[in-house]
Every structure is written in C-alpha cells, then in structure tokens.
Amino acid sequence: MSPGTLWELRVEVVRMVRALATDRRAALNRARRAVGWLRGAVLFRDCERGRRINASGYVRVVAEGRISIGERVVFGGGMISSEMICHPGAELTIGASSIVNYGVSLEATTSIRIGKRCMLGSMVRIRDVTRLFSAPVSIGEDVWIAHGAMVEPGVTIGDGSVVSAGSVVTRDVPSRCLAIGNPARIVRLDMLEATKEATEPPRPDRPKESA
C-alpha cells in the first residue's frame, strides 16, 4: 500500500475517533470508508490505481492485461459482486470519480475505456467481444448507464449521455443523448420533452385527451 493511502487512512482513523464522542453515525461512516479504502487497496493490488479508491464489497479482478482505475472511484458493494476481467494484451480503464454499483461485469479483450465521473448502475454488463468479433468500447465522461443495461462491442458513447435501464446498446451513442430499448435507439436529451409525446406508449383504457 502506498504511503499516500496510509496517510489518508491515518487521517480518517483520527477523524473517526474524534467523531465517536459526538456523532456515532459519522464515525461509523468514516470507519466504513476507511475499510473500503483498505479493501480497494487489496482487491485492486494488481491494477494501476489512483488514490482513495473505495470498494464496499467484493470485486472479482482478473488482471491479465492492464487495468487502470482513476482516483476516487467507488465500487458499491451489494448482494451480487462485480467483476473486472482483462485478458492478456487488453486494456481496461475506469476514469476518476466514477461510481460502479453492484453486479457490474466488465470484460475486455481489446480495450474498454470509461471516462471520468461515469455512473455504472447495478448489473450493467460491458463487453468488447462476442463469439464472432471484438472491437474496443469507449465511454465518454459524465455518462450514466442505468440498471441492467448492456453495452456491446465497438460502441462509443459520447459525453453526458444516458443509457436507460435494461437497454442493449449496439451502436454508437452521440453526446448528450438518451439510448433506450433493445436494440437501443437514440433520443436527444435536450429535445426530450418534445419527443415524450411520441414515445408515450398507447393507453387503451383511457380516452385520449384533446390538446
């Protein structure tokens, strides 16, 4: 463990002990965070990692290629563990300040790049290989991938985009767009209100309201 992480741990422990007298819950949260840093340091020992990586639960790491994790990335623990598999010669990058929820599966045989401040929801699967071909996956900054979505090989997702829950993204998503459906279709986020009427599902039990 790097001296930087040890120092931060010491600061955290001191703050936690101080907080024990006044605010139990804050002390408990600090303790949890400190344990998360320790767990992150142990789980990601074979990866290039930044500082303050927090792992709240078990993450299965197979680092045969090169995995690099930016600083302050949070791996949310939960009932289903996440996994990061990087095959030999592959590259798997997670940008700084990203949040990875439980049950996330990342598998890289070529390259998977995830930008800064991304949010990967629970049970998201990102892979860059199928039985037939492999192509790199590139996810921009500030991308939010909601629960249960799947990103297929060769996809590039632009900055600020959102992938809706349960969608399967097979084609590129431009910046600041919403990808929804299986296969995902693109809706521009700044035009979302205008397209809401078009995407509203039919409601047979209710008479249509006249505009």
Place this chain on the structure above:
Amino acid sequence: MIRSLRSWVDGWLSRHQLRSCAVGESTRVRGRLWIRGSGEIRLGKRVLLDAMNAPIELHVATGAQILIGDDVYIGGGTSIEAQKSVVIGDRVRISAFCKVLDNHFHPLTGNRALRPSSTEIVIEEDAEIGPRAILLPGARIGRGASVGPGTVVSRRVPPQCTVAGIPAVVQ
C-alpha cells in the same frame, strides 16, 4: 435427524434475517436476505423470499416503507429499493433478478447530484412480474397484470394486461 436439524437451522436463519421486519405467519426466507436502511418493512402471511440462487435486497430509506401482502413469491437476485413507498399486493409473483425502484436517484439532465422526488410504486393483487423486469418510478401494475421478462415499466399497466418491451407496451 439431519433433516430435522437442517430444517431447524433454516428456520432460525429465516427468522434471524427477518428480525427487523414485521412478518406474518409461515413467512420465510430461503438463502440470503440483505436489508438496508432503517425504514419499515412489513411482510404478510406465507410470503416466500427465495434467494437460493442470488441474494434478495430490500432497501428502505429512513421514513420509507415496503409493504408486502400475503402469499407473495419473490425470486432470487431481486432488489426492491424504496425511498418513499413500495406496496406489493396479495398473491403477487416477482420472478428472479427484478428491480423495483421508486426513485430515479439522478435527473436525466442537469446536476446529477440532485436527487429527484420519489413516486410510490404499487403492484396490485395477482400480478406477475417476469424475470429481470425493471419497475421504474411511476409504474403501477394493475390487478392480474403480467409483466414479461426483461420489461422496463415506468407507467401504469392496466389490470389483466400483458406488457413487454422497453419501454413497456401492452401486448
């Protein structure tokens, strides 16, 4: 003798994991149940939380509630997250790996750190939710409705209807 010992252990594990919930008679958990948060969880009678394949998560924020009726079956890997209220009626069947959310947690546009308001989720009696379905805020499953596998529901589903697809469309 081994069988009776095992059933005693299973019973104890089930009661221990449900110790912070109000449970009805014959309600049990098989496998691991993760309860997060300090909200209120009420389970009716004869509820089965079958987490043998993957743990079930019930996440209730402070001041929130999850109310589950009688004769409900919840499959493994399901996660029910309540920031305000999730109400599940009698005889509902929720299959494996479903997700029930009553808050999006982030807005689509703008500052993603600002949590939007919650919309309570109601699943009425006799409904069936297929495996890997996702119920987003604003979903209301009518009586006897059927939600197909992998469906993403964010609106009201009329009673006795079958919905499928992303977004959910009446079949």
